[in-house]
Amino acid sequence: MKKRILLAEDEENFGSLLKNYLELSQYDVTWAKNGTEAYSIFMQNDFDLCILDVMMPHMDGFTLGEKIAAKKDVPFFYLTAKNQKEDLVKGYQIGADDYLTKPFDTEVLLLKIKALINRTNTDNLMPETKESYQFGTYIFNPSSRMLQHVNGDKKLSPKEALLLELLCRYQGKIMPRDIALDTIWKQNDYFTKRSMDVYIGKLRKYLVHDSSIKIETFHQMGFQLMVEV
Known part of the structure; x- marks a missing residue:
């Protein structure tokens, strides 16, 4: 089965291009155009990964990430036009797994997606740990x-x-x-x-x-x- 990705991105052209690219890469992508819509979709469906833009109307990416982290154990990372240290720190404190600064290399994007999804699958399937x-x-x-x-x-x-x-x-x-x-x-x-x-x-x-x-x-x-x- 295709892995399911929630994409929260308010830029129409960029969101459309990214959705199409990920679908060509064999992912099942649901695209939300603002934070409120993304959270509603997230709560009604199961996803393997969430990709969140930081600057969005109605609900910004940081608020959305906090809500996602509080509800389900799903990996997520941020897309941002900024590269400021305080934004990076805030995102990681919320629970983000990674960051990508626009513009980015699509090959790097696919590698990050694969690594995060594989890591989650590994955590679920790996035999139980012991103290000794x-x-x-x-x-x-x-x-x-x-x-x-x-x-x-x-x-x-x-x-x-x-x-x-x-x-x-x-x-x-x-x-x-x-x-x-x-x-x-x-x-x-x-x-x-x-x-x-x-x-x-x-x-x-x-x-x-x-x-x-x-x-x-x-x-x-x-x-x-x-x-x-």
């Missing part, structure tokens, strides 16, 4: 980033800890590569893939004290934390 994980002869505490073992404890770097936590949450199943890249690196390109491979190698070295533990690589799919019994 025990696998083999290791205990891992994500909050302290401590990997404990009788042969010595190891404090992991932030990215190492996030990656190991994801592997633990998927233990016995394949952790999709794309989920790790979107969750930890916030990007999915050649360089971030190579970076993740380096971090996987580091984790394998940290787990050498228990030969029953393996991090298996599944080509173009992901990685799996396995404990042989």
